[in-house]
Amino acid sequence: MKKYIVLSIITVIFLVTAMVAPNVIISNRPSVKVLTAQTDDIQTTVLTSGKVEETSKYNVKTDIPMVIKDMNIAVGDEVKKGDLLFTVDKDATAQNLIRIMNSGVTGGISQDTLLQYSNTENIENAFYADASGIVSSINLTDKVSNPNIPAIVIANTEKLQVKVSISEDIISGVSLGQSAVITGSGFKGREYKGTVTKIFPAATEMMGVASSQTVVNAIVSIDKPDKYLKPGFTAKVKIITDTGKNILIIPYESITQDENQKEYVYKIDNGRAVKHYIKTGREVENGVEILEGLKRGDRIAENPENIKGNLILVNTKAGDR
Structure with a gap:
């Protein structure tokens, strides 16, 4: 009888072991x-930022100090080629030139030029825009122009670009001709395509709040800019350095x-x-x-x-x- 009991116990142990052992092995x-x-x-990219700027400017300069009679534009105005910019007070201009000649302080203007324009018949009545764009600056002192600096600067907004600064750590991945995507808070919800058109030949130090960083400047031209893009806007630029399918x-x-x-x-x-x-x-x-x-x-x-x-x-x- 005892023999059968022992065999039964062994059988039970064997069966339990057979059932449990695989789970133990699996759990291990x-x-x-x-x-x-x-x-x-x-798509691999380089992220940077910069300022939107015009690719070219048209400077309106005067040969002599002109006394402005009526200024027809203001900074930020859009002008078309041929638009009236300002008219000249010819009599006041001639009188001012005579005072300059008598003072002997000509500011670099030749005596011949002063004599020529002291005759009001030689003084222009008005100045007109020779190019379309946005008036970016007006430089007058008490309504008088300075022949040494532009009286008016007109930015050509038909062609815009972003000047960006790229860290020396990632500039090696950037090359001419790469595509870019341009966004910004000043033109929120709009996205423009661009192209890397210039990489400056030397690095510069860009000062931060607590430290400086070595960067290389680059130019990204903007394809098809419109009225929503303005010079001076901050832009985020994503340069696409590589792609694959x-x-x-x-x-x-x-x-x-x-x-x-x-x-x-x-x-x-x-x-x-x-x-x-x-x-x-x-x-x-x-x-x-x-x-x-x-x-x-x-x-x-x-x-x-x-x-x-x-x-x-x-x-x-x-x-x-």
């Missing part, structure tokens, strides 16, 4: 998240290096983590480009730090990607 396996390698279009990308954290700095991932195959060496390419916003060693649809471990060795049985669960 490392758990890994699994993701599926996918392809995507990529259907590129195989995996997250940074799924890649491991061996003692020889060779990169590899763990490919999940029939419940085992199998080491696969890979060749990586460009680093992009959402991961790393894979050039060799994987293909689209391959299942890999997202958290390889849990795996020790090769051909290891693992417990798998779907990853976030």
Whole structure:
């Protein structure tokens, strides 16, 4: 009787062990998240900012100090070629020239020029715009122009650009001809395309609040500017330094290096983590480009730090990607 009891106990222990042992073995396996390698279009960029400015200016200058009679424009006004800018008080101008000649302080104006314009018949009645644009500055002293500086500056707003400063750490990725996207709070909700047209030959120091930074200035021309863009606006510029179509990308954290700095991932195959060496390419916003060693649809471990060795049985669960 005792013999049967012992056999029964052994049988029960065996059955319990047979049922529990696989679960114990499985529970001892490392758990890994699994993701599926996918392809995507990529775009690498350099982000910077700067000021919108005109590509060219038209300076309205006078040969002599002109006394302005009526100013027909103000800073910020849009003018068209041929528009009246200001009229001249010819009599007051001639009298002012005579005073200058008598004082002997001519400000660099020749005696011949002073004599010529002291005759009111030689003084222009009015000045007109020779180009279209926005009046960016008016430089008069008590309604009198200075022949040494422009009386009026007209900015050519048909062609605008952004002058940006790019850190020395990332300037190597920027080159002439690259496309750019321009946005800004002054023209919120609008987006303009542009092109890198100039990279300055020397770096400069840009002072910050607490420290300085070495930067290289560059010019990004703006395609098809309109009335919403104004010189002086602050602009954010995203320079597109590289693009790619259907590129195989995996997250940074799924890649491991061996003692020889060779990169590899763990490919999940029939419940085992199998080491696969890979060749990586460009680093992009959402991961790393894979050039060799994987293909689209391959299942890999997202958290390889849990795996020790090769051909290891693992417990798998779907990853976030």
